[in-house]
Amino acid sequence: MLGLVGVTAFSLSLPATKLAVEDLDPWVVAFGRAVVAALLALVVLRVGRAPWPTPRQWRRLAIVAAGVVFGFPLFTSIALTATDASHGAVVVALLPAATALAAVARAGERPGPAFWLAAGAGLAVVLAFVLVEAAGGFTAADALLLLATATCAVGYAEGGALARELGGARTICWALVLSLPATLPVAAVAVASTGLSAGAPALAGFVYVSAVSMFLGFFAWYAGLARGGVARVGQVQLLQPLMTLAWSALLLGEAIAAWTVLAALAVLASVAATQRARVHTTT
Numbered sequence: 001m002l003g004l005v006g007v008t009a010f011s012l013s014l015p016a017t018k019l020a021v022e023d024l025d026p027w028v029v030a031f032g033r034a035v036v037a038a039l040l041a042l043v044v045l046r047v048g049r050a051p052w053p054t055p056r057q058w059r060r061l062a063i064v065a066a067g068v069v070f071g072f073p074l075f076t077s078i079a080l081t082a083t084d085a086s087h088g089a090v091v092v093a094l095l096p097a098a099t100a101l102a103a104v105a106r107a108g109e110r111p112g113p114a115f116w117l118a119a120g121a122g123l124a125v126v127l128a129f130v131l132v133e134a135a136g137g138f139t140a141a142d143a144l145l146l147l148a149t150a151t152c153a154v155g156y157a158e159g160g161a162l163a164r165e166l167g168g169a170r171t172i173c174w175a176l177v178l179s180l181p182a183t184l185p186v187a188a189v190a191v192a193s194t195g196l197s198a199g200a201p202a203l204a205g206f207v208y209v210s211a212v213s214m215f216l217g218f219f220a221w222y223a224g225l226a227r228g229g230v231a232r233v234g235q236v237q238l239l240q241p242l243m244t245l246a247w248s249a250l251l252l253g254e255a256i257a258a259w260t261v262l263a264a265l266a267v268l269a270s271v272a273a274t275q276r277a278r279v280h281t282t283t
Contacts, residue, residue: 002168003228003236006221011243013213014085014092015251017076019205023198026077029206031187034069036210038180041173050170058178060162065175067155069183073214075148083141086254089244090129091145093267096237097122098153103160103230114273122270129263156234159218160225168223172215238268 020029044050053061080088097119163171198206224233241264248254 002220002224003233004224004239006217006219006224007236007240008243009212009217010221011240012247013209014076014080014088014244015247016205016208016213017073018080018085018248018252019201020198020209021077021081021202022205023202024196024206025190025194026081027074027190028187028194028196029209030074030077031183031190033073033206033210033214034176034179034183035187037214038176038183040211040215041176044169045173045177048170050173053166053174057162057166057174060158061171061175061178064155064159064162064171065179067151067153068159068172068218069155069175069179069214071151072148072155073209075144075151079141079144079148082139083145084248084254085252086245086248086256086260087141088145089241089248090260090263090267091126091142092149092244093241093264093271094122094126094146095149095153095156095240096234096271098149099156099230099234099237102153102157103234105157118270118273121273122267125263125266125270129259132259156221156225157230159222160230160233163222163226168221168226169219171222172218176215238271241268 017029024032076088076092101119159171159175166174224236227233245256245261245264249256
């Protein structure tokens with residue numbers, strides 16, 4: 001249930017980001033949301049009188065921050081200036097499999113042939129999708145979306161494991177605070193260069209990705225990963241692409257082609273197979 005709450009929150013991230021970057025510079029959206037979330041995190045940590053992380057935990061928090069505070073927000077914000085949220089949902093549908101791979105690598109597990117076959121099938125579907133959508137070639141937006149998926153997967157896996165020690169809320173809060181010395185100046189320069197002039201839909205999108213996508217959603221998500229296991233709870237992400245497609249149609253009026261839905265379903269099937277494939281753990 002915690003995983004489902006997190007995925008529901010994240011399913012609106014791409015449509016909300018798309019709304020935000022219609023009027024705001026993608027760098028403002030990517031780093032401004034991290035600054036707003038970090039200020040909220042400081043309040044939570046202060047009120048909760050959270051103890052400081054150990055040096056080892058700080059190093060792991062840096063990995064979390066690199067993936068979910070910097071990588072995913074920046075790459076998706078730039079990508080969505082050139083492509084639809086529905087297109088992004090299909091490419092990012094690889095996130096559950098990528099998260100499982102990151103968790104496997106971190107835990108010293110050895111996936112069997114069935115796992116790699118299913119993961120390869122999912123990748124093939126996504127590559128075929130972006131090739132068709134781009135009329136035979138990758139676009140810069142596709143590359144950015146794949147980078148966003150890879151960095152986010154590492155941040156999810158590391159954060160889910162670290163949440164067993166710190167708790168879900170404190171894991172994302174400390175990662176945001178750790179990032180603040182970098183996110184604040186970048187956001188300030190971006191705002192000074194491009195301004196904050198935006199309509200109500202863009203501002204609403206920015207508020208959502210700041211308070212929910214970057215902050216509250218992780219409370220439930222990391223807590224769920226910590227309690228149920230990264231690979232097992234990661235299966236809940238199977239619902240996210242279809243939920244994002246629905247939000248894109250409802251909020252943005254994007255036309256969802258049959259090919260897009262079929263591609264999303266095919267990726268979901270391949271990801272489901274990776275989750276069920278046998279994985280051996282090394283000692």
